[in-house]
Amino acid sequence: MPRILLADDHGLYRKGLQAALLRAFSDATLEAAESLEAALACIERTPNFDLLIIDLHLPGRLSGEDLLRLSKSHGGMRVAVLSASESRTDILECLACGVHGYMSKGETEDEIISGINYILSGKIYVTPRLISADKKSPPLSIGRNIELIKFQMSNLTPRQNDVLVLLSIGKSNREIAQELKISEATVKIHTAAVMRVLGAKNRAVAALMAQELLDRSR
Template sequence: MKIIIADDHAMTRAGVIAALSEMYPEADIIECSDAASVLAAAKQQHLDLAIVDLFMPGSDGFGLLKNLCKNYPELPVAVLSASDNPKHVHKALDLGVSGFIHKSSSFDSMHKAIQQVLAGATYTPNLAAPADELATAMADDDSPEKRDAIIASLTKRQLDILACLAQGMSNKAIAADLFISENTVKTHLKAIMAELGCNNRTEAGVLAEKLSLLPS
């Protein structure tokens, strides 16, 4: 397994590499200190996981994420950042990343995050109300405030995908309609299900109707 760790701080890289080496002793870990070296490594060889700092020399962070997610849709990308700004988290997810890990996370939390990302799931810090609260919110209270709270818990891309899902579109059709990869659709759907506490596509579609996400 090849993992790239990108951060412009040598001490941070060393700490993450030590943790990764303990998690995955056989992994080939590649170090990068700027955006250009990350893109060069991704172009030159197959990578199984990319863990990148949000802000590094040569990129505003989101530009690098957009490039990686667009050009290497099968590559799981996890952000490692000191930022706990929900806008940064949502924007990164909107671009297609599979995880957002805070630099203050414990070893166990980082391990859990990486395992989820490698398994094809999405890992994010707890920024919104618990999923079970969101799942019952519209049933118990369909006020505009509740609706806005649920919508605010999802990224714009996730809302677009949820609207397509409510129309009965397949993952392939959603990918074509939104000009993203089918793998990115699957990643977002898993995140949507977890965020809303839905057990299947049908439940998510019904909730989308209650949220008035269907086009008029």
């Protein structure tokens, strides 16, 4: 039974998404907040949420520091940004702050629910059409540069590849350490090396790149 917190200051949109979430997750516990302060208070009061869905443009606008705090400081809670902005800069900045997904408010109900399911399953999600929407800019992740990413991944050691595959399915450092029978400190070293080789700003971006490559190879 997922526990979901929705933070959005647009009442009509928030109520519509609440109704959609209840239709899709009939057994879910769902709470809503109208501001960042209200969302943080709700998390403090009930700290075991599985997913926070948060509007990027809440009053006062979320800072990178806010996103980092939300994505790193609340146990296993996953964080998904839902925004009317389709700016490549906004998407990359959110991923760099460790969020687990970025969804456009321009998507249909079914597409948003599909993205939420993907994030709850432990993966990193970005609305697909946003990955290469700007034809004048490099793609967000693999996009048209799949051969380059394949080449970069060929420079990883077998153990680094093992770590990357587990990152791509949302495993935590502790889970990776247990599965590979190595220490968490060693996992962190391998993860840093993976991000450096791939040119990824953080583990979320590296995981997204691996997911797309694995999906394309199936």
